[in-house]
Each structure stands twice: as C-alpha cells, then as structure tokens.
Amino acid sequence: MGIVERKERQRAELREQILTAARRIVLDEGFEALTMRKIGDAIEYSPATIYLYFENREAIGRQLCAESFEHLIAYMTPVGQIADPYERLRGIGRCYTRFGFENPEEYRLLFMTDPAFMEALFPPDNTADPKDPGERAFQFVVDAFRAAQAAGAIRPDGDPVALAEMVWTACHGVVSMTLTCNHVLETRPEAIVDMLCDTILRGLATPLTSTVRSAS
C-alpha cells in the first residue's frame, strides 16, 4: 500500500511546511505577528487548510514552543560537561541568558507569551514527572546544585530545587527585562548576569553569619 504511505508522507510534509512558515514569521516578527492568513500565503494554501493540520493558532504556538525548548536544551547541553560544579553553575546562568539574548523571539515564545505554551513542557497536574522535557531540563540545574553542595562549593543546607528555582527566576528576570525594555537598563545585560551569578554563588558559599536571619 504505497499510496497510503505517500499520503501520510504528504500530510506530514504539509504539516511541516506550515510549521516552517510559522517559525520563520515568529522568529522574524514575533508570535503576535503570526496570522493564519500569512501562513496561508507563505505555503500557498488557503488559511482554512491550516485548520486541517492544527487545531488553531495556539496549537501551532505550542508546537513551536516545544521545538524552541529543544533548541534551548541543545544550547545548554555543553555546560553540563563542566566538571567543577561551581563553574558549571556559573556556566548555566550565562548560557541560559545568552540563549535569551541571542534568540529573543524564541525566548519570548517560551516564557513570556502564553502560560498554555509551557504546559506541554510542564504539565500542570502531575507535578515533577521526570519524563516532562521541562522537568528534565530543570533537573539539570538541580543536579548542578546537588553536585556543588556535595563538593563543598556551596553551603550544604538549602533545598537544591528551591535554589534552582531561585537562579532560574533571577536569570529569567534579566532576560525578560532586557527583552521587554532594554533601554531602561544602564548596565550591559551580560554584565548584570555575571554579577548576579557571582553574587548568588558567593552568597551560597558563605557560612551563615549572625547578620542573616532565616534563609527560609
């Protein structure tokens, strides 16, 4: 039955064409600028055809999001090789933010557009299923913290998950603020990231003193 297979192949090809066109538009102009009619023009099909391949515009966004997340993971993979856990943590912070600075529209799509887009990555119900791509990537950071604690590079107290969420949200802040209103920041974003990572790691390396209360 070669005909059935060819049909399946053609169907997959057109679906891919739609995604390719959509991706180009999103990377060039952002998700807001993605319209069904523009995709239709690009692939030379009527806009209505797209609905035979995707439920709606949001579904296209979700798929692009999943792909961008793979991009982010590929981007981050090399830093996982850094043996020194302290340096690995610094590398993670720098690499994550660099991804955002170098791929602004992908970063926006992933983390600044629609909560629904992240739900394919981090399903809402089953919290922390290690099979979810988001959870896997996040474990990458948690593991680095565990290793740093084990190596004595940072204080052994403190939940590694909470620590990972802390650096993630902090780094996200630098990227998102830069992407939303770059001109407001006087300091180079990369310099802020470096300072932030250094300061946090130094703060975690320090033994507790009497000036500091309840690290919660």
Next chain:
Amino acid sequence: MGIVERKERQRAELREQILTAARRIVLDEGFEALTMRKIGDAIEYSPATIYLYFENREAIGRQLCAESFEHLIAYMTPVGQIADPYERLRGIGRCYTRFGFENPEEYRLLFMTDPAFMEALFPPDNTADPKDPGERAFQFVVDAFRAAQAAGAIRPDGDPVALAEMVWTACHGVVSMTLTCNHVLETRPEAIVDMLCDTILRGLATPLTSTVRSAS
C-alpha cells in the same frame, strides 16, 4: 466665564470616567481584555467618543501605567523609612515583589506588556533624568545600596547603579515567572524572594575570595 470652566470640568470628568472604566476592566481581566467597545458600554457612550479623549487604546494604557507606577511608589514608600540599610534592601526586594503578587494585572501592565508603556516612566533618549518618575523610584534603590556600602553592610566596591539593576531584574524575574506560569514553580514565590534577597546580600557582604573571579 463659568461656562468654559464647567465645560472643562465636564470634559475632565468624562475623561476620568473612561479611565475608571478602563482601569476596572484591566484590573479584572488584564489589558488584553480592554476593548474600546467595552469601555463604551461601561460609560454609556459610543466607542468613537473615546477617541475624542484619548489618541488610541495605547494612550489609555500609558495613562493607566503611569497611575499604577504611582501605586507602586506609594507601596514602596514605607520601606524607605527603614534605617538599617541592610534591612532596607531586604525590605525593598520583598515589598516590590509583594506589589507584583498582590496586584498582578498592574504589574503585568507596568513591566510585562508593552515597552511603550514604560517610556512615559523612563523616556528613552535622555538617560537618567532625575525628573522621570522611573528614575526617581530607581534612585530609591540605588540610594539604599549606597547607604549599605557607606555603612559597611556590603562590600564598598561595585557600582550601586549596577547593583540596583541586578536586584531589580532578579526580583522582576520571580514576579514575572510567577505571573506567567505559577504552576511551574514548586517553591512558594515569597520563599524564593526571601532566599534570593538573603543570598544576594550575603554575597555582597562577603569580602572577595580566591574562588571568585572578576565581579565585572
């Protein structure tokens, strides 16, 4: 000329009505849900009338944004009273993020919607004019860092402006990530903020050690 004055008053009143209706919609449903027709319904005027009072939808957003910024400043003012500069810095971080958690739509409007909205607060050309409301509020944080340095609560090196931008963006990260996809974070946002502020301040209190390179 009481007639002219009454007309001006009426004009100002309708303008205020428009803003009140718009504010209600934005606080309840977010800026995306703000439509000219909804405002028209609420004030019992045709949507076209709104254009006699505001240039366009964005101009309404800008005005609401300016008001929300005043709200944020009012929110933050009490922490300015804290004498101990170390505690004041902690208070600033907590208070800022609490504003975001308690007034999510205002926070979104201010810092997560449209860069243009911030331009009334932080005009793009004349960088760091102390008359801009954004600059004034930001100086609040810079001053706290300067005081902390002067008091020896944190290391004296490090540009206070860069430090202020660092904590601002980091705190922004916790708020914006929470507002965009709360369910992804396992740790309570407030706990992340506390840990973040403590860690950063501890990192800044520490004298430089050999493990730490180039604080940039």
Next chain:
DNA sequence: TGCGTTTCTGAACTATGTTGACTATACTGA
C-alpha cells in the same frame, strides 16, 4: 467511467481598533 472519500477553498461570521462624514446640541453675538 462512475462513485465515494479525502482534501481544499470561498465566503461568511464574529470581534477588534480606528476613521470620517454626519447630526445634534450648546453656545455666542446681534
């Protein structure tokens, strides 16, 4: 060749921001 299935499209529906021609009201000066 004819029939049924699959694929695609045109036209429409709703909703949106925005505009410009028009109307109605209020005011002014005689």
Next chain:
DNA sequence: TCAGTATAGTCAACATAGTTCAGAAACGCA
C-alpha cells in the same frame, strides 16, 4: 429671540484578525 457657529457625539464603514462550514475539486478504487 434667533441665526450662525463651534463643540460633542454617533453611525456606519474599513481593515484586520481567528475561525467555521457548505460545497467544490482531486484522488483512489472498483
């Protein structure tokens, strides 16, 4: 008091969206 004018407000329309659905076209099979 009234005619003329300025102001305020509205209606209907335009363009652009996402989305749907009835019907057309293409395709495959007997």
